[in-house]
Amino acid sequence: MNTTVRPDLYPTRVTAQAFPQPRVDPTVWGEASGPLSKGQLDRYESSGYLVLDNLLSPQEVETYRAEMERLGTDPVLRASERVILEPESDQVRSVFEVEKVSELFAALLHSPRLIDVARQVLNSDVYIHQSRVNYKPGFGGAQFDWHSDFETWHSEDGMPRPRAFSVSIALSENYPFNGPLLVMPGTHKTFIPTVGETPPDFHKESLRVERLPVGSPGREHLSRMAEQHGIEHVTGPAGTAVMFDSNLLHASSGNITPFARSNIFIVYNSVENTLDAPFAAPKPRPQHLGNREFPV
Amino acid sequence: MNTTVRPDLYPTRVTAQAFPQPRVDPTVWGEASGPLSKGQLDRYESSGYLVLDNLLSPQEVETYRAEMERLGTDPVLRASERVILEPESDQVRSVFEVEKVSELFAALLHSPRLIDVARQVLNSDVYIHQSRVNYKPGFGGAQFDWHSDFETWHSEDGMPRPRAFSVSIALSENYPFNGPLLVMPGTHKTFIPTVGETPPDFHKESLRVERLPVGSPGREHLSRMAEQHGIEHVTGPAGTAVMFDSNLLHASSGNITPFARSNIFIVYNSVENTLDAPFAAPKPRPQHLGNREFPV
Numbered sequence: 106m107n108t109t110v111r112p113d114l115y116p117t118r119v120t121a122q123a124f125p126q127p128r129v130d131p132t133v134w135g136e137a138s139g140p141l142s143k144g145q146l147d148r149y150e151s152s153g154y155l156v157l158d159n160l161l162s163p164q165e166v167e168t169y170r171a172e173m174e175r176l177g178t179d180p181v182l183r184a185s186e187r188v189i190l191e192p193e194s195d196q197v198r199s200v201f202e203v204e205k206v207s208e209l210f211a212a213l214l215h216s217p218r219l220i221d222v223a224r225q226v227l228n229s230d231v232y233i234h235q236s237r238v239n240y241k242p243g244f245g246g247a248q249f250d251w252h253s254d255f256e257t258w259h260s261e262d263g264m265p266r267p268r269a270f271s272v273s274i275a276l277s278e279n280y281p282f283n284g285p286l287l288v289m290p291g292t293h294k295t296f297i298p299t300v301g302e303t304p305p306d307f308h309k310e311s312l313r314v315e316r317l318p319v320g321s322p323g324r325e326h327l328s329r330m331a332e333q334h335g336i337e338h339v340t341g342p343a344g345t346a347v348m349f350d351s352n353l354l355h356a357s358s359g360n361i362t363p364f365a366r367s368n369i370f371i372v373y374n375s376v377e378n379t380l381d382a383p384f385a386a387p388k389p390r391p392q393h394l395g396n397r398e399f400p401v
Numbered sequence: 402m403n404t405t406v407r408p409d410l411y412p413t414r415v416t417a418q419a420f421p422q423p424r425v426d427p428t429v430w431g432e433a434s435g436p437l438s439k440g441q442l443d444r445y446e447s448s449g450y451l452v453l454d455n456l457l458s459p460q461e462v463e464t465y466r467a468e469m470e471r472l473g474t475d476p477v478l479r480a481s482e483r484v485i486l487e488p489e490s491d492q493v494r495s496v497f498e499v500e501k502v503s504e505l506f507a508a509l510l511h512s513p514r515l516i517d518v519a520r521q522v523l524n525s526d527v528y529i530h531q532s533r534v535n536y537k538p539g540f541g542g543a544q545f546d547w548h549s550d551f552e553t554w555h556s557e558d559g560m561p562r563p564r565a566f567s568v569s570i571a572l573s574e575n576y577p578f579n580g581p582l583l584v585m586p587g588t589h590k591t592f593i594p595t596v597g598e599t600p601p602d603f604h605k606e607s608l609r610v611e612r613l614p615v616g617s618p619g620r621e622h623l624s625r626m627a628e629q630h631g632i633e634h635v636t637g638p639a640g641t642a643v644m645f646d647s648n649l650l651h652a653s654s655g656n657i658t659p660f661a662r663s664n665i666f667i668v669y670n671s672v673e674n675t676l677d678a679p680f681a682a683p684k685p686r687p688q689h690l691g692n693r694e695f696p697v
Binding site: 243244250281284324327331336361363 | 539540544546547576577578580583620623624627628632634652654655656657658659660
């Protein structure tokens with residue numbers, strides 16, 4: 106790979122001060138038609154996220170919960186690097202690449218109700234950049250610090266532009282108090298570089314620690330963004346989905362309640378935005394964290 | 402002190418299995434008149450907590466915030482055991498016995514708007530069992546595990562019965578996402594013994610750790626209580642107060658937002674319920690955690 110003369114629209118993991126910059130790319134990439142209404146697209150464009158009520162029926166929730174349990178207790182899978190454990194216990198935190206280990210999840214992740222939304226927003230064909238189920242068990246499911254996913258995917262995976270988004274589909278009720286997704290609406294329009302060089306094999310640490318040493322914006326930027334944009338939490342019954350732009354600042358608190366907060370998490374990326382060499386890391390993260398098999 | 406032939410209505414810190422028992426004491430202790438309406442008393446009696454809107458005016462909030470800042474930066478005070486720091490930083494978490502180090506707080510804590518409520522609910526004269534200001538700073542204010550205060554006050558301070566309650570007065574807005582008080586309404590009517598002997602000087606640890614090794618009910622009890630009673634969070638603008646029974650199960654999540662969640666915290670106890678020898682600890686906790694100077 107030749108990485109020497111490549112433009113970088115979103116420099117990050119910088120050595121000294123970080124200066125937030127306006128995002129130079131759109132959020133909704135074109136006029137493609139699809140399942141979302143003009144009103145939904147407008148809300149997504151301005152807030153950086155959109156709630157999709159009843160994406161799954163109660164019966165489907167049951168099916169996928171059972172499948173999640175099956176994956177979480179599969180000893181062969183557990184021995185693979187697709188499984189990440191909680192920081193302070195041996196409970197399963199996440200299983201990655203679920204479309205490769207489960208026909209049920211593969212069918213859902215490739216179904217029109219998701220793919221057609223992705224094609225509409227990204228205005229192109231799409232593929233799965235990453236997928237996982239998050240178990241977020243009760244009694245200590247860990248917090249995630251504030252971050253932009255795109256900042257990581259750009260620096261560590263080599264994703265050129267924020268032409269991607271995530272969908273989180275709730276498999277249990279998201280209450281205000283069991284660690285729901287927190288967002289700062291509108292922050293997807295600002296790119297905040299982070300300070301600090303990416304350590305080798307950083308993903309082995311970053312997926313398990315509670316407080317990110319690298320890859321989270323400075324507190325002065327987070328405070329200013331929170332003052333300007335506020336914070337919202339995404340709650341709703343099992344079956345609710347939320348899609349959010351790859352550059353939206355988000356986080357979640359730890360879960361000290363007995364109620365698990367499980368979800369299916371998928372990242373759709375445009376086929377015109379496939380991965381290159383990392384923009385700010387020694388080498389790419391492994392396949393299960395950032396899909397490099399497309400196009401093959 | 403002779404502790405050998407003393408009845409213990411609420412045995413706890415037991416060695417093996419803990420069996421929850423119905424509370425044998427009332428929540429509202431009599432028919433005393435006072436500032437609370439019949440409706441408010443009924444809600445408090447059944448839920449175990451009651452929100453008092455606008456207990457402080459915006460001007461008073463400013464006054465007490467400034468006083469809190471003054472206490473938090475006083476170097477002499479900081480060197481005393483009245484000040485507790487956050488588990489993972491040197492930020493001030495709490496200052497205890499604020500009525501002894503601040504004339505402003507002393508006047509508030511002894512004012513009729515609080516004392517008259519306490520006299521009404523506890524049906525007797527009252528005194529301050531404990532007081533503190535909690536700073537709960539943004540970016541990492543720590544969580545508190547689920548617990549009943551009375552379980553601690555009984556075992557470690559020698560409080561005979563749950564004839565006491567706490568008032569938390571918000572000095573900053575309590576959002577759903579910055580670590581507000583979480584309660585399981587109605588659980589004050591069940592006493593759940595905890596398992597494990599109280600270590601010597603346990604308070605030095607218990608006030609700083611995130612997960613209590615002793616003094617928190619077992620997960621099977623917490624799960625059952627949460628299923629039966631649900632969980633509610635207490636939110637509201639600065640100046641809002643919430644009073645809650647000494648035996649109500651409560652907790653709070655960590656605060657990963659930039660928004661601090663500061664409050665004044667006071668425990669009123671009946672003068673007919675003053676402290677005896679601890680029911681399940683080697684020796685009483687220090688004065689600033691459990692007032693033993695009453696009656697003098």
